[in-house]
Amino acid sequence: MTENGSLICPVCGHSLMRTDKQFQCESNHQFDVAKQGYVNLLQPQHKKSKQPGDSPEMVEARYRFLDEGYYEPISDKLNELILKNLLSKHKTNSSYKVTDAGSGEGYYTQRLERCLNTTTRSETHLNKVECLEFIGFDISQRAVKASCRRSKSIQWVTATSSHIPVASNSQDAVLSLFSRIVPDEFSRILKQDGILYVASTGPNHLVELRKKLYQDVKQIAYNPTSTLSEQFTPLEQNLSSNIRYNIIIESNQAIHDLLLMTPHYWRATESAKQSLQTLSSLTVTIDIMLTGYRLCPQ
Ligand SMILES: [Zn+2]
Incomplete structure (x- = not known):
């Protein structure tokens, strides 16, 4: 043991x-x-289908697209914010525990793990941080399997956000990046002074892609704060971030991969999707909100 x-x-x-x-x-x-290194803790009664989550094509598309670095600034910003939190706590805590809820194929979890491990090992004043624990779970077993290719020092788990197999009051940070928000479970697993980071899309996110797919492009932003407001309060502004930049996607494969990563793959008509097939380059706006929350005092 x-x-x-x-x-x-x-x-x-x-x-x-x-x-x-x-x-x-x-x-x-x-x-x-499993031989890849993950553990399946999803109970049969909590599955809605035999293979819940993403199709193999969607998992591989996201893996390829993220590996191209298009979303690296989002990952870098997240790492910076979590590191700031770790640094504020290291004098009193010898461990720091992170759960990525809905970790997909592990891109953000792996980059965060590498960032925190490298920093705590290289800076002597952080030698008190003896234990860093990372858990990444997703309901899609295919995505979890793919995340095992990214890192062996993260415990990858198949599980659902509505029944998170993580101890109560145990986590310093919980991440919910473009995935389902379950306030009750997030607040249960967080320590009282823990933080939650939620990534959600802003009104201009991928607007150029949407203009290619739909005649009528609506400006919709999803604000997670209203969903969380009973149990969480947003952190001060300097601990959250609006991330906006443009990317130039220079291959048809990558454009198709991006489409597969988004709900537009299901929503757009076949003929609209076909219009993308001849594109060899596309410039799109990335518009992301990365918002930090802490638990309301009990
Ligand atoms: Zn048991």
Whole structure:
């Protein structure tokens, strides 16, 4: 048996202990670690379909597109904000624990893990941060499998945001990046002084792509604050960020990959999607809100 992480048994809620090839709780519920390194903690009754989440094509499209670096500024900003939080706590805490809720194919989780690990190892004043724990979970087993290719030092898990297999009051940071927001579960797993970061799309996000697909382009921004307001308050402005820049996508494959990453793939008509097939280059606006929250005092 090795040290206890934050994972809990999805059946009984007790802590899970890791052995070489298994996770096990004190009631003897056992979960095998897959050969890729992830563990499936999704209970059959919490699945809505046999293979919930993304199709293989969508997972690979997102993997390829993100690897091109188009969204790197979003990842860099997130890393900067989380690092700021870690630095503010390191004098009193020897551990820092992060859960990425809906981690997809692991792009942001992996870059954050590398950033925090590199910084805490290289700066001597941070030598008190002895334990960094990273959990990334997603309902899509295909996406979780793909994320195992990115990093072996993150515990990848198949699970759903409505039943997060992570101990109560255990996390310093929870991330919800373009994925489902479940305020009750996020507030349960966060420490009282923990932070939540939510990435959501602003009104001009991918507006050029949308203009190619729809005759009538509406300016819609999703503001997560209203969903969270009962339990969370937004952090001060300098701890949140609006991220806006343009990218030039210079291959038809990458344009198609981007389309597959978005809900427009399902919403747009076939003929509209076909009009993209001849494009070899597209400049699009990236418009993202990265908002930090803390728990309301109890
Ligand atoms: Zn159990």
